[in-house]
Amino acid sequence: MWGFCLVLILACATGEYSEVQVVQEMDNFLENPHYLKNHEIGELFTQLAKDYPDLAQTYTIGKSLEDRPIYALALSAPTGESKNGDLLRPMVKLVANIRGDETVGRQMVLYMAEYLATHYDGDTEVQDLLNRTEIHFLPTCNPDGFAKAQVSH
Numbered sequence: 001m002w003g004f005c006l007v008l009i010l011a012c013a014t015g016e017y018s019e020v021q022v023v024q025e026m027d028n029f030l031e032n033p034h035y036l037k038n039h040e041i042g043e044l045f046t047q048l049a050k051d052y053p054d055l056a057q058t059y060t061i062g063k064s065l066e067d068r069p070i071y072a073l074a075l076s077a078p079t080g081e082s083k084n085g086d087l088l089r090p091m092v093k094l095v096a097n098i099r100g101d102e103t104v105g106r107q108m109v110l111y112m113a114e115y116l117a118t119h120y121d122g123d124t125e126v127q128d129l130l131n132r133t134e135i136h137f138l139p140t141c142n143p144d145g146f147a148k149a150q151v152s153h
């Protein structure tokens with residue numbers, strides 16, 4: 001009987017704990033976690049570029065065979081020197097969802113892009129990273145495959 005109660009209490013405690021975690025992690029699109037459709041990626045990147053004009057720029061690298069735009073986001077903080085003159089700043093590109101049904105990496109890249117943009121103010125580790133690096137995020141280079149995977153799986 002006591003064992004049973006203890007298990008119940010533990011279960012409740014764990015439930016509360018994970019609920020607190022979820023609340024802390026709630027950040028923009030994580031409030032309603034779901035796989036973003038291609039046009040939603042474009043909307044998210046446009047919003048980030050609008051909200052953080054000093055940090056974020058969005059662009060497309062062209063269109064897929066089925067005419068879906070392939071969205072990218074670049075993140076980098078301006079330093080004292082002109083950004084164009086900062087030729088020694090390392091550039092990194094994160095690419096995901098090369099195969100259409102490999103979708104977790106797509107969300108990881110999206111979440112990381114959003115996390116870094118939204119945490120630059122007030123997080124010195126994020127500042128340090130974006131002060132010294134230019135990071136390009138390409139969450140999907142196969143939007144057609146992703147759309148097909150949604151239908152068939």
Ligand SMILES: *[C@@H]1O[C@H](CO)[C@@H](O)[C@H](O)[C@H]1NC(C)=O
Nearest residue numbers: 078079080124125127128131
């Ligand atoms: C990043 O750069 C900004 C602007 O130059 C500066 O104010 C800030 O202290 C830097 N942050 C870190 C952690 O180096």
